[in-house]
Amino acid sequence: MKMKKYTAPTMVEAMAKVREDFGDDAVILSSNVTKTKGFLGLFSKRSVEVVASYDKTNDQRIYETPVRSAPQQLAKPESVERIQREMREIKQMLHDIKPSDRSFDKFPDELLPVLKKLQAQGLDHEYIMEIGNLIFNRMKQDKADYAEDQQMAIVHEWLKERLQDIPFGGISYQKKFINVLGPTGVGKTTTIAKIAARALLEERKKVGFITTDTYRIAAIEQLRTYANLLQAPVEIAYNEEDFHAAIEKLKDRDLIFIDTAGRNYKEAKFVDDLKNLIDFSLEMETYLVLSTTSKEQDMETIINRFEKLPIEKFIFTKTDETNSVGSMFNLMLKNRIGMAYFTDGQEVPEDLTEADVEKVLALLLEGDSHA
Incomplete structure (x- = not known):
């Protein structure tokens, strides 16, 4: 039986790594969400830790036969049904998995709601990334997280600056x-x-x-x-x-x-x-x-x-x-x-x-x- 720990930003990405190593019949022994500080102790990031295994000898899931030699009991017999149900759900997730948009990974979690709002509005991806970099750099410079209203003020500033030379307003009444x-x-x-x-x-x-x-x-x-x-x-x-x-x-x-x-x-x-x-x-x-x-x-x-x-x-x-x-x-x-x-x-x-x-x-x- 092989056992391995995986760390990824999301459960979907962790499952992709598990599938790549162990295939669809991998067994998830445990999963845990952690949160770590980033630059200068700021800009916290979430990550997922998953421990998975695969028994090459008979392709049987390890929970179907209790592992008595493990230093810690990974699952009690009464939890087998729950774990098997979760495994079916994870297996389906692995089948349905699609490549995710990793472009926002460089930004802290505190910045994601604003960027995703602009994305949902259909603003061009290039503009969103420019705005994200601007806000993130200011946060690092000030060594502080910005509230959403502060971030939106920067978005407003960025857009207004780029629209300043573009004409606005209705008919001039100067032409017939x-x-x-x-x-x-x-x-x-x-x-x-x-x-x-x-x-x-x-x-x-x-x-x-x-x-x-x-x-x-x-x-x-x-x-x-x-x-x-x-x-x-x-x-x-x-x-x-x-x-x-x-x-x-x-x-x-x-x-x-x-x-x-x-x-x-x-x-x-x-x-x-x-x-x-x-x-x-x-x-x-x-x-x-x-x-x-x-x-x-x-x-x-x-x-x-x-x-x-x-x-x-x-x-x-x-x-x-x-x-x-x-x-x-x-x-x-x-x-x-x-x-x-x-x-x-x-x-x-x-x-x-x-x-x-x-x-x-x-x-x-x-x-x-x-x-």
Whole structure:
């Protein structure tokens, strides 16, 4: 019979080592959780100690025949049933074991809740590791553990610093045309109605609409409904000629909102169609609407498709339909494009928030879009 002691950060990793040496029929004699101090006596770490054995002679578990020669009795006969049950559970664990994310192993336990919160929010792994290193280094420098609110203050500081050169804020009211792009299903038409309603009610602007979404009758009717509530005209543009005719009809308006077709903009040809229809040389602000419920990789693909168009800022929708908004920060930081608005519901014009750094940080760190 062979016997060996294993030490690992978690039980899963300890079991992986046992399985590697003894296979699925190993017997766990004992297990114990220990906690040790780290650097300068601080930053405690938990570890698991497991003693396992394997009888090569007959592959019988040692608890089925009491080991009388052992210096200490490892298990009483009445505990055999319990141990066998535990062994079955551990054996199943060994079968189900998957490689674990070891990237946080370098950090103390006190830091893990904050890092895992950022991970759950979908913040890019590279950014999380930078934040973790920053907090850990400050803890070592001060020779003290930081409470979670102190750690979150450092996270806030790190993100704010990296967002300081990225533009935030809604439409400028300096340009006549507000062009809103985005794929199908992101809530583009409702978002346009919210922005237009704010312009009408708060800034007393005369607004009008042009829709190029001629593929869906429902989309046109939806925009007409909003326009009627705002007592604003709507023009439909099927082609470039119609587009310029609509501009002429709406020339008395202070702001003209352009509702483009929702298409699968992962395909380049639909972006080319937009270029051929809309005159981007006009006095125009262009915004790209993305849904926070979409996969970040898909959103990145769409952004890349629009890279040759003058995207002013992002508008992120459906923040009330997801618990993870880290993708907003990833996309802004990687593309150096800011945010104009984010939405958190269907009410017009209420569920629209003009973005600034503190509001979007609250959305990530506190889960409160209006902090």
